[in-house]
Amino acid sequence: AGLTLATALRVPRLARTIERDEQDTLRRNILGFVYIEDDGTDQHFELPLKAAFWEDGQANNPFLFSVLARITLRAWQGFSGAEPWRASLPLLRLWAIIPGVLSLAAVWWWLHLMKRPRAAALALFLGAVHPMHVDYSVQARGYAFVMLFVSLALCAGWFALNEGKWRHWLAVAACF
DSSP: OHHHHHHHHHGGGTTSOOOHHHHHHIIIIISEEEEEOTTSOEEEEEOOHHHHHHOOTTSOOOHHHHHHHHHHHHHHHHHHOOOTTOOOHHHHTHHHHHHHHHHHHHHHHHHHHTTOHHHHHHHHHHHHHOHHHHHHTTSSSSHHHHHHHHHHHHHHHHHHHHHOOHHHHHHHHHHO
16 A cells, blocks of 8 residues: 555656756766757757766766666657657656655565564655655656665665575675
């Protein structure tokens, strides 16, 4: 029920107007941009796939999000016939809402591992309705992946500390 509520609060926001950071990611890391000359002519600058991985040396490119969003948008363009600079905002944000909602499930799981079922239910509900979590779960940036992987790192860390197996420590490292 909590995940359904979380999804229901986030889905209507998938088509909202694009924000500054989101357009920067879309323009610099995913699709490219259209440059309009002084004479009114335009020129499309399409990005190579490697830009989704390596563009922006200041670590401001959420590369996992960028790569997945690029693959999704390019597939949509191929099926719909849209121009290479067009983006479907709901599809762009698909790779934010999925890990955003899953991060709530991971927090719920972690609290269940600690034998705190009531705290798990409360955390899931509060995360589902919290405005910041809702926002970060639909922003076309890497925030939702951070929320998911930190939550999964807590779970893996719990197993690592309680069972002491290397695979759990490797899972902690993989989350980071």
